[in-house]
Amino acid sequence: MKKILLKNARVVGADGIDEKDVVISGGKILKVCESGEGEDLLANIVDEKSEVTKAADREEGSGEQSFKIGSESDAKSVRTDLGGEGLMGHSLHSCLIIDCSADDTYVLPGLIDAHVHFREPGLTAKGDFASESRAALAGGITTIFDMPNTVPPTSTYEAFKEKVELAKEKCLCNFKLFAGMGGSGAPRYGGANSNRFGFAVEIKKIAKDKKLSRFLAGVKVYMGCSTGCMAGGVDGLERILVEKSLREVPVVVHAEDQNCLNENVEKFDAAVPASHGEARPVECAVEGVKIACHLAKKYDRPIHIAHVTSRVELDVIKKFKDEKVTLGRGLAKEDGEAVTSRGAAKKVVPLITCEVSPRHLFLSDEMYGQFGHLLKVNPPVRSKEIVGDLWNAIYDGEVDIFASDHSPHTLGEKGTEGSGLQGHFPRNAGSCLGSGSGLRPAEAGLPSGMPEVQTMLPLLLNEVSHGKFGLKDIVRMACCNPARIFGLEKVGCVADGYRADLVIVDLGEKYEITRESLLYKCGWSCYEGRVLKGRVKKVILGGEIV
Numbered sequence: 001m002k003k004i005l006l007k008n009a010r011v012v013g014a015d016g017i018d019e020k021d022v023v024i025s026g027g028k029i030l031k032v033c034e035s036g037e038g039e040d041l042l043a044n045i046v047d048e049k050s051e052v053t054k055a056a057d058r059e060e061g062s063g064e065q066s067f068k069i070g071s072e073s074d075a076k077s078v079r080t081d082l083g084g085e086g087l088m089g090h091s092l093h094s095c096l097i098i099d100c101s102a103d104d105t106y107v108l109p110g111l112i113d114a115h116v117h118f119r120e121p122g123l124t125a126k127g128d129f130a131s132e133s134r135a136a137l138a139g140g141i142t143t144i145f146d147m148p149n150t151v152p153p154t155s156t157y158e159a160f161k162e163k164v165e166l167a168k169e170k171c172l173c174n175f176k177l178f179a180g181m182g183g184s185g186a187p188r189y190g191g192a193n194s195n196r197f198g199f200a201v202e203i204k205k206i207a208k209d210k211k212l213s214r215f216l217a218g219v220k221v222y223m224g225c226s227t228g229c230m231a232g233g234v235d236g237l238e239r240i241l242v243e244k245s246l247r248e249v250p251v252v253v254h255a256e257d258q259n260c261l262n263e264n265v266e267k268f269d270a271a272v273p274a275s276h277g278e279a280r281p282v283e284c285a286v287e288g289v290k291i292a293c294h295l296a297k298k299y300d301r302p303i304h305i306a307h308v309t310s311r312v313e314l315d316v317i318k319k320f321k322d323e324k325v326t327l328g329r330g331l332a333k334e335d336g337e338a339v340t341s342r343g344a345a346k347k348v349v350p351l352i353t354c355e356v357s358p359r360h361l362f363l364s365d366e367m368y369g370q371f372g373h374l375l376k377v378n379p380p381v382r383s384k385e386i387v388g389d390l391w392n393a394i395y396d397g398e399v400d401i402f403a404s405d406h407s408p409h410t411l412g413e414k415g416t417e418g419s420g421l422q423g424h425f426p427r428n429a430g431s432c433l434g435s436g437s438g439l440r441p442a443e444a445g446l447p448s449g450m451p452e453v454q455t456m457l458p459l460l461l462n463e464v465s466h467g468k469f470g471l472k473d474i475v476r477m478a479c480c481n482p483a484r485i486f487g488l489e490k491v492g493c494v495a496d497g498y499r500a501d502l503v504i505v506d507l508g509e510k511y512e513i514t515r516e517s518l519l520y521k522c523g524w525s526c527y528e529g530r531v532l533k534g535r536v537k538k539v540i541l542g543g544e545i546v
């Protein structure tokens, strides 16, 4: 494994930016030291191990070689594909030095995306672990948590185990998986999970299995229906919260109240894409958040609210902001052993945490005319005014994390491909629709969701140039907080001993998001055509440049 030195790197943390040298070895960040000290440090490590290294090197047939770090004079500098001025990398044997001193170049921890749908198994026409994780890495995301609404759903011990094996084999970045309840396809496993109340037994089995529990991100509860029909409703959420032996397992809630959705469902008219917003109004999300927060309080159990869409939902959450829960103390034990995926150390955590997804920040409901059903997501995109308020809440630090909710569907499934009413929407209606494609307004079962994982960080970087929002906020919300909330250790921060998952970005570079640049299997994005300032230049995953 290569040693890497990031020289004169502007390292971004949740509190600010420091110029440092970052020494990477053995897949970890060995040392974050003062600028200029990195080369000496690296030379010392190499000296200590030189005998071994030389022997190994001879075996490879490269003969006598010094492992002294190259000085400026002997550096046969190789321009890395970073492209930017001054971003030189020179590789000397097993050491790679990357000079990060160029203007606008910053080093961030690799992002942790706590909410993606990579669609495998069973829905691989939309995406799979290989394709979507490649896109994630291209977008600076080095860790993902995959959602359970696949086919079969990840709602049994067996399904979870199979999915772990699949992801181990194919996922190119770090991963954890959510378990869920019920869902379409569940009968394949039948038994304990054939109804939603059997699922807690399955989750316990996963959480107790040491080999599997380290891949368990948490439990996802859908209060309202969405892709995969995994809705557990209020009683499903209550069922998991009441389960004391699962107290340490994070619970993520899709908080749209099903009763409210039922009352509004008639408002959806497939011929009018914007009607999706009326069928799933803000009120349903607010109601869902209210119920979820009160249940969390009732059972003294932390929950994480997925994809908050408005200020009103945040106002509900705000009422609980001083509520804390102590974890890791007096764990309920079953068969003599407490089950945990969050580590058993005692800690006090907030009762409620929440996330916002890029679609609710960078898209809004006046874009239905441009994108049609491509814009259909759950919960729906909101008005420009609501989006503005949500941004203000982010500037005020009211949102814990950014998570992409990457949820690809093919253009065909979105009803924008093949025969149909071409020209129903304005031609050139965003490159999303592409030329020669049209919508079939009468298409039944138009799925909700859109790809986001490759563009989340670029869109956020672009926002930094507007000034109200800083790189440190991105690091806080997409690295530190997800690691803290979901109990990940030694990731999400550029610090000694942490996993060497890093992203080098150029805040100054301007470019356009083109369809060709997208690595998604579904091949489209509602952000195509956007010109952004700020680009992901290089990603280091576990000490390797990818």
Ligand SMILES: [Zn+2]
Pocket (backbone or CB within 6 Å): 115, 117, 147, 405, 407
């Ligand atoms: Zn989702």
